[in-house]
Amino acid sequence: MTAQHVYTVYVIQLDDEVYSSAKFRTANPDWNPAKPCVYVGSTALTPEERFQQHLAGYKSNAFAHKYGTRLMPRLYRSWQDYPTREEAERAEERRALSLRKRGYAVWYGI
Numbered sequence: 588m589t590a591q592h593v594y595t596v597y598v599i600q601l602d603d604e605v606y607s608s609a610k611f612r613t614a615n616p617d618w619n620p621a622k623p624c625v626y627v628g629s630t631a632l633t634p635e636e637r638f639q640q641h642l643a644g645y646k647s648n649a650f651a652h653k654y655g656t657r658l659m660p661r662l663y664r665s666w667q668d669y670p671t672r673e674e675a676e677r678a679e680e681r682r683a684l685s686l687r688k689r690g691y692a693v694w695y696g697i
Contacts (some may be wrong), residue, residue: 596682597634599626599641601654606692611650619690625659626651627683627695629675634658650694657659663684693697 601624605611611624618624626648630637638658641651666682669675683695 592631594629594631594672595634596599596627596663596675596679597637598659598662599638599651600622600657600659601650602656605650605654611692611694614694615687615692618689622690622692624692625637625662625686626655627686627693628677629679631674634663638667648694648696
């Protein structure tokens with residue numbers, strides 16, 4: 588029997604220094620500096636386990652690895668329990684774009 592995975596979306600706060608990256612700045616021209624810079628991802632692990640992987644550089648996004656400071660559960664608590672990777676990735680993109688629309692500077696992993 589194959590193990591059943593449940594996927595979740597997570598949000599990592601990034602140090603504002605990430606905005607010095609031209610690539611990050613170009614993706615977020617409407618950033619409100621009163622809001623944090625964040626990375627949005629999805630995983631079959633717990634958000635805590637995945638965050639530790641990013642910090643360690645294992646299968647990590649470069650921005651999350653270099654600038655990740657902490658998880659922001661308030662921003663992902665309601666984005667849980669997706670039965671497939673595809674559904675989680677769609678939710679990841681929706682969450683990232685909704686945060687960007689609210690003034691956050693966002694990078695996401697798909």
